[in-house]
Amino acid sequence: MDPKTFMDIAVVITKLKMFPYFDIAHYALMCMAVRDDMPQVQGHQQSAQPFYRKHPLSTWVSCMLTCFAGGIIANVLLGEPAIAPFKDHKNLMVASIVWYLVFYSPFDIVYKLAKKLPFKATLSVLKEVQRAHKVYHGVLQTAKIYPSSYFIIVTIGTLKGCGSAIMKNFERMIRGLWLPGSNEFLQPSFTAKASLVASLVFLLERLNYISVPHPLIYFSVVIFFIYFKLSSIILGIRDPFSPFENLFCAIFMGGMWDAMRRAVSKEPKKDDESKDLRNDLLKTKEEKKKD
Amino acid sequence: MDPKTFMDIAVVITKLKMFPYFDIAHYALMCMAVRDDMPQVQGHQQSAQPFYRKHPLSTWVSCMLTCFAGGIIANVLLGEPAIAPFKDHKNLMVASIVWYLVFYSPFDIVYKLAKKLPFKATLSVLKEVQRAHKVYHGVLQTAKIYPSSYFIIVTIGTLKGCGSAIMKNFERMIRGLWLPGSNEFLQPSFTAKASLVASLVFLLERLNYISVPHPLIYFSVVIFFIYFKLSSIILGIRDPFSPFENLFCAIFMGGMWDAMRRAVSKEPKKDDESKDLRNDLLKTKEEKKKD
Amino acid sequence: MDPKTFMDIAVVITKLKMFPYFDIAHYALMCMAVRDDMPQVQGHQQSAQPFYRKHPLSTWVSCMLTCFAGGIIANVLLGEPAIAPFKDHKNLMVASIVWYLVFYSPFDIVYKLAKKLPFKATLSVLKEVQRAHKVYHGVLQTAKIYPSSYFIIVTIGTLKGCGSAIMKNFERMIRGLWLPGSNEFLQPSFTAKASLVASLVFLLERLNYISVPHPLIYFSVVIFFIYFKLSSIILGIRDPFSPFENLFCAIFMGGMWDAMRRAVSKEPKKDDESKDLRNDLLKTKEEKKKD
Numbered sequence: 001m002d003p004k005t006f007m008d009i010a011v012v013i014t015k016l017k018m019f020p021y022f023d024i025a026h027y028a029l030m031c032m033a034v035r036d037d038m039p040q041v042q043g044h045q046q047s048a049q050p051f052y053r054k055h056p057l058s059t060w061v062s063c064m065l066t067c068f069a070g071g072i073i074a075n076v077l078l079g080e081p082a083i084a085p086f087k088d089h090k091n092l093m094v095a096s097i098v099w100y101l102v103f104y105s106p107f108d109i110v111y112k113l114a115k116k117l118p119f120k121a122t123l124s125v126l127k128e129v130q131r132a133h134k135v136y137h138g139v140l141q142t143a144k145i146y147p148s149s150y151f152i153i154v155t156i157g158t159l160k161g162c163g164s165a166i167m168k169n170f171e172r173m174i175r176g177l178w179l180p181g182s183n184e185f186l187q188p189s190f191t192a193k194a195s196l197v198a199s200l201v202f203l204l205e206r207l208n209y210i211s212v213p214h215p216l217i218y219f220s221v222v223i224f225f226i227y228f229k230l231s232s233i234i235l236g237i238r239d240p241f242s243p244f245e246n247l248f249c250a251i252f253m254g255g256m257w258d259a260m261r262r263a264v265s266k267e268p269k270k271d272d273e274s275k276d277l278r279n280d281l282l283k284t285k286e287e288k289k290k291d
Numbered sequence: 292m293d294p295k296t297f298m299d300i301a302v303v304i305t306k307l308k309m310f311p312y313f314d315i316a317h318y319a320l321m322c323m324a325v326r327d328d329m330p331q332v333q334g335h336q337q338s339a340q341p342f343y344r345k346h347p348l349s350t351w352v353s354c355m356l357t358c359f360a361g362g363i364i365a366n367v368l369l370g371e372p373a374i375a376p377f378k379d380h381k382n383l384m385v386a387s388i389v390w391y392l393v394f395y396s397p398f399d400i401v402y403k404l405a406k407k408l409p410f411k412a413t414l415s416v417l418k419e420v421q422r423a424h425k426v427y428h429g430v431l432q433t434a435k436i437y438p439s440s441y442f443i444i445v446t447i448g449t450l451k452g453c454g455s456a457i458m459k460n461f462e463r464m465i466r467g468l469w470l471p472g473s474n475e476f477l478q479p480s481f482t483a484k485a486s487l488v489a490s491l492v493f494l495l496e497r498l499n500y501i502s503v504p505h506p507l508i509y510f511s512v513v514i515f516f517i518y519f520k521l522s523s524i525i526l527g528i529r530d531p532f533s534p535f536e537n538l539f540c541a542i543f544m545g546g547m548w549d550a551m552r553r554a555v556s557k558e559p560k561k562d563d564e565s566k567d568l569r570n571d572l573l574k575t576k577e578e579k580k581k582d
Numbered sequence: 583m584d585p586k587t588f589m590d591i592a593v594v595i596t597k598l599k600m601f602p603y604f605d606i607a608h609y610a611l612m613c614m615a616v617r618d619d620m621p622q623v624q625g626h627q628q629s630a631q632p633f634y635r636k637h638p639l640s641t642w643v644s645c646m647l648t649c650f651a652g653g654i655i656a657n658v659l660l661g662e663p664a665i666a667p668f669k670d671h672k673n674l675m676v677a678s679i680v681w682y683l684v685f686y687s688p689f690d691i692v693y694k695l696a697k698k699l700p701f702k703a704t705l706s707v708l709k710e711v712q713r714a715h716k717v718y719h720g721v722l723q724t725a726k727i728y729p730s731s732y733f734i735i736v737t738i739g740t741l742k743g744c745g746s747a748i749m750k751n752f753e754r755m756i757r758g759l760w761l762p763g764s765n766e767f768l769q770p771s772f773t774a775k776a777s778l779v780a781s782l783v784f785l786l787e788r789l790n791y792i793s794v795p796h797p798l799i800y801f802s803v804v805i806f807f808i809y810f811k812l813s814s815i816i817l818g819i820r821d822p823f824s825p826f827e828n829l830f831c832a833i834f835m836g837g838m839w840d841a842m843r844r845a846v847s848k849e850p851k852k853d854d855e856s857k858d859l860r861n862d863l864l865k866t867k868e869e870k871k872k873d
Contacts, residue, residue: 056544058476079663081370083447087440104545107552149669156665169755173460178471180760185640253638254686261689347835349767372661374738378731395836398843464751469762 010219018130020094025126027095028114030066030164031102034059034171035111051175052103062174063099064092069171070134070163074156078145121233128225135161135195136218139202154199161195190232190239194225301510309421311385316417318386319405321357321455322393325350325462326402342466343394353465354390355383360462361425361454365447369436412524419516426452426486427509430493445490452486481523481530485516592797595804600712602676607708609677610696612648612746613684616641616753617693633757634685644756645681646674651753652716652745656738660727703815710807717743717777718800721784736781743777772814772821776807 016022038051052059064086065072071085086092101110113119138160142153159166165184172179184192198221204210205217231237249255307313329342343350355377356363362376377383392401404410429451433444450457456475463470475483489512495501496508522528540546598604620633634641646668647654653667668674683692695701720742724735741748747766754761766774780803786792787799813819831837 053540053545055477056540057479058474061476075370077663077665079370079657079661079666081368083368083443084370086442086446087437089440089442092442104543104548106548108548146669149671151668151671151674152665155668173471174474174476176472176474176477178469178760180755181758183640183756183758185643185756186637186758188639249635249638252686254635257686257688257690344831344836346768347831348770349765352767366661370661372659374659374734375661377733377737378728380731380733383733395834395839397839399839464762465765465767467763467765467768469760 007213007215010213010215013129013222014215014218016129016133018133019090022126022130022133023091024094024098025123026130027063027067027098028102029123029127031063031099032111032114033164034063034066034175035102037168037172037177038175055175056103058175059103060096060099062171064095065167065171065174066164067095067099069167070138070160073159073163073166074138074142077156077159078142117233121230124229124233125226128229129222131161131191131195132198132218132222132225135198135221136202139199139206143203143206150203153203154196157199157202158192158195161198162189162192165189165192190228190241193239193241194228198225297510298504298506301504301506304420304513305506305509307420307424309424310381313417313421313424314382315385315389316414317421318354318358318389319393320414320418322354322390323402323405324455325354325357325466326393328459328463328468329466346466347394349466350394351387351390353462355386356458356462356465357455358386358390360458361429361451364450364454364457365429365433368447368450369433408524412521415520415524416517419520420513422452422482422486423489423509423513423516426489426512427493430490430497434494434497441494444494445487448490448493449483449486452489453480453483456480456483481519481532484530484532485519489516589795589797592795592801595711596797596800598711598715600715601672604708604712604715605673606676606680607705608712609645609649609680610684611705611709613645613681614693614696615746616645616648616757617684619750619754619759620757637757638685640757641685642678642681644753646677647749647753647756648746649677649681651749652720652742655741655745655748656720656724659738659741660724699815703812706811706815707808710811711804713743713773713777714780714800714804714807717780717803718784721781721788725785725788732785735785736778739781739784740774740777743780744771744774747771747774772810772823775821775823776810780807 035052068085068091072082075084076082102114103111105111114123135157139153139157142156146152162184164171169178169180169183201210201217201221205212205214210217228237228240231240326343359376359382363373366375367373393405394402396402405414426448430444430448433447437443453475455462460469460471460474492501492508492512496503496505501508519528519531522531617634650667650673654664656662657666658664684696685693687693696705717739721735721739724738728734744766746753751760751762751765783792783799783803787794787796792799810819810822813822
């Protein structure tokens with residue numbers, strides 16, 4: 001592609017207004033995620049009517065908390081009003097309309113259509129553009145409050161990008177579900193890791209470690225988000241970071257010392273070791289199959 | 292009644308000081324609610340001594356959180372200090388004395404008397420006056436911070452009126468109880484709905500949509516609260532809003548489309564439908580019996 | 583000891599810098615507490631590898647929340663940014679290094695050494711000095727914001743001293759553990775009570791009720807903390823306050839009225855009473871044995 005055109009596209013992407021189309025895509029995917037998280041409740045109560053028919057208030061609160069999760073969590077951490085993301089009626093109204101259409105549209109047509117691959121992929125692309133926007137503005141705003149606290153800047157940037165994952169436990173509680181055994185810190189999602197990388201990139205840009213025009217950096221992050229999201233939807237690739245993580249954990253999180261201890265102790269435990277290795281390989285294969 | 296006298300009463304009600312009598316009634320009913328929520332714990336641990344004898348600190352913290360719930364939750368949402376409601380020793384002292392009397396009075400006389408209908412009704416009337424006062428001041432204060440965010444104004448007004456219901460899950464946690472399956476969003480209480488209506492009325496007044504003198508509006512809300520509270524205590528009417536809600540849910544929350552789908556599909560499912568209708572009627576009757 | 587020397591030591595203690603040695607001791611003990619709280623998870627999942635090997639992120643977040651618990655909780659209550667304790671990279675880096683060494687040191691040498699009595703006692707002494715420092719500065723800072731709210735001053739002082747105990751439930755949740763049946767309000771630890779006493783002492787000093795030079799008061803609190811911590815580690819004395827508490831509860835929390843009722847009713851229940859007394863005595867003995 002001609003560099004000039006590429007730069008022009010990058011500048012356009014950087015200046016995109018999120019409201020209304022990108023926000024709508026975000027709200028739609030969030031409401032669908034809440035809805036897809038429900039069958040467990042339904043199955044638990046063994047009733048014919050789905051949960052959201054009987055508890056519209058709980059469903060609405062749950063969806064709103066998920067749609068505005070990044071802002072709410074960031075505000076709580078920064079000591080700002082937790083309710084501030086609802087200050088603007090425009091966003092709240094649009095999110096509520098999306099919620100209504102996803103859950104109660106005639107003949108469930110909106111939900112059923114949005115689950116189809118072409119629509120889902122389109123919504124996801126829009127949402128990833130919005131995610132990049134949120135991460136960038138999270139980094140920007142936090143850097144104004146705490147200019148030299150890089151840890152806080154990166155944390156808030158990451159949370160803006162994957163707030164809904166952190167909110168999940170509380171949002172489930174509103175729906176009467178409590179699954180303390182699973183949370184974002186136990187099994188961080190790829191989204192969270194990608195948001196972390198994007199926050200780091202934006203922070204490095206701010207500290208002048210990256211000497212590339214801003215629109216190009218921003219555009220690269222957007223493409224990075226979209227590329228891996230589409231990989232996940234279409235090809236089923238879950239987490240491209242996990243091999244690096246496993247390697248890191250094996251080396252620095254004690255695995256190295258285990259190996260050294262075994263080597264030093266020189267006991268006839270080779271059988272066990274090779275078994276372990278075989279098990280690990282089998283596990284990796286199984287995981288690949290699942291994905 | 293003579294309109295002049297009525298207006299005079301309304302003005303007096305509007306200017307009532309909440310401290311100490313109305314606040315005491317509120318604290319007493321809150322502490323009694325906490326105490327009535329305890330037998331489950333007691334039964335669970337199968338011990339002779341009630342929970343509040345063995346864990347006075349937990350009981351006290353629990354009661355204080357319930358007594359000041361509206362203020363605490365509103366402050367957290369508005370980004371103000373969560374501990375601020377305890378700034379004033381006067382209120383905290385009175386609440387603690389009420390807590391002591393409700394739980395540990397000689398021969399349990401205070402609790403037993405307060406459970407009797409005439410005393411309970413009196414306390415409830417005082418408490419409903421205090422509730423109207425809290426909702427009104429919640430609306431007033433929030434409107435100063437966020438003048439054009441009607442959603443936030445109404446939310447804070449409602450929470451000031453029914454904060455203890457939202458606090459219940461956390462307050463129970465302090466007492467070692469965790470019942471995530473029940474919360475105010477799953478089954479909103481009548482109190483919450485009435486507080487919502489009152490907040491809306493006060494907001495409409497503020498926006499000049501209601502051209503009635505303020506004392507009359509305030510007095511009407513007080514009477515509305517007292518009327519339904521006494522109905523609930525004396526006649527056992529639980530929730531006068533529920534028929535409207537059920538109708539609304541049936542029409543807008545998907546029920547209409549269900550009916551249309553059934554009509555369109557023209558399958559011989561008439562039997563099922565009439566069964567459903569019969570079941571619904573039976574349910575309604577059962578619910579009426581329960582109340 | 584010569585009063586002059588004693589006073590000199592007190593002045594030195596008062597002006598001690600907490601960073602880095604006292605903070606390191608605090609972080610080490612906190613991380614060790616988190617690690618010691620883990621076997622339950624391990625046992626539950628019945629796996630060969632410990633929890634912290636498989637979930638380093640969750641372990642790290644958990645440890646950071648525990649290390650900075652006092653500051654985080656105090657900030658939330660005072661409406662300040664919850665994330666502010668992480669503003670300073672110096673503390674965060676040191677805490678992370680300590681976390682790494684406690685969990686993943688070569689051959690687990692750091693953890694194993696730190697569990698040995700002499701090292702544990704040394705760390706505990708350093709940590710108690712840091713606790714006194716935190717309680718004092720908690721009281722000081724809160725007194726600046728709310729000069730006349732003694733309740734808030736004492737609460738924040740206490741929470742600064744025993745924040746990790748309050749944080750426990752949330753920190754466990756990050757690790758996928760949820761034990762709502764136990765919390766600091768149900769069974770307050772000795773640390774919490776000692777922090778409360780220290781906060782009261784510092785408040786009384788501030789109100790000029792104690793006419794002793796400040797270094798002496800501060801030094802006394804430090805000695806009080808160290809003395810009881812060492813008693814607990816070396817002699818196994820758990821809670822020197824509990825006899826006073828039990829007496830207080832027996833008199834004021836309803837026990838007195840029970841006794842009076844029994845005396846008034848004059849029924850032949852003397853057997854039961856003496857049984858109760860015997861049971862109580864047996865219980866106390868058992869508790870002593872446990873300690």
